Amino acid sequence: MTALTVLVPLSIIMGTAGLAAFLWSLRTRQYEDLDGAAVRILLENDDDDAPVDDRRQHVSKNGG
Numbered sequence: 001m002t003a004l005t006v007l008v009p010l011s012i013i014m015g016t017a018g019l020a021a022f023l024w025s026l027r028t029r030q031y032e033d034l035d036g037a038a039v040r041i042l043l044e045n046d047d048d049d050a051p052v053d054d055r056r057q058h059v060s061k062n063g064g
Contacts, residue, residue: 025031
């Protein structure tokens with residue numbers, strides 16, 4: 001019975017924290033574009049997205 005006096009308030013606090021996190025995510029529009037990331041990976045990348053320190057770029061620019 002003493003375990004219930006700890007577990008019930010703890011579950012209420014955790015439930016409230018979960019609800020607050022869910023409402024925050026709704027308010028900040030985290031669920032606005034669910035398919036965007038899935039489609040974005042299929043699109044071709046531009047050369048602007050390539051890392052600056054790519055060794056192949058340095059070799060081809062320096063001629064060797």
